[in-house]
């Protein structure tokens with residue numbers, strides 16, 4: 001599996017270090033709000049990042065998951081489908097969406113709009129990665145781990161055709177794998 005990786009962009013140590021910083025920043029912001037947020041992981045890509053982040057939160061929060069899908073291989077299909085909704089109601093709640101990557105931005109724009117339509121008080125986004133060169137809609141994560149170049153990246157939750165999510169680092173996939 002590692003043979004399919006062209007270059008390691010972020011190793012485990014770098015990711016962990018950044019998660020500690022993000023958790024501190026998020027904690028300080030929610031403490032000021034005196035709110036108990038619902039931390040919502042977008043399945044499946046956010047799972048390793050979410051686990052790394054939430055174990056460092058010492059404030060009261062609830063955890064939930066949603067599954068939305070918008071990719072077929074390396075192609076964003078534009079149409080964001082909700083495949084599994086949250087269990088907890090988001091009405092009147094502060095929501096912290098946990099995402100692995102903001103790429104075109106379509107997924108998060110749809111998800112954020114959906115939370116607002118359902119009556120959430122506030123929606124914030126934390127994303128491990130941001131790929132701003134690919135953005136087609138105007139959306140910005142409130143907290144970003146790392147900005148990455150316009151390359152297809154895998155590992156630490158991110159997949160290509162459901163593979164490579166379990167790599168403990170983030171790397172650029174060799175183009176011949178998906179061409």
Ligand SMILES: O=P(O)(O)OC[C@H]1O[C@H](OP(=O)(O)OP(=O)(O)O)[C@H](O)[C@@H]1O
Pocket residue numbers: 042043044045046068069070071076099100101102103104105106107108158159
């Ligand atoms: O900014 P965008 O262009 O919308 O892309 C980002 C989304 O694409 C991937 O999800 P995917 O639909 O592949 O699901 P997954 O998390 O199960 O891999 C990724 O996890 C983000 O949710």
Ligand code: HPA
Pocket residue numbers: 071101103151152153154158159160
């Ligand atoms: O670069 C990426 N890698 C994996 N999944 C993705 N979904 C959007 N962009 C990416």
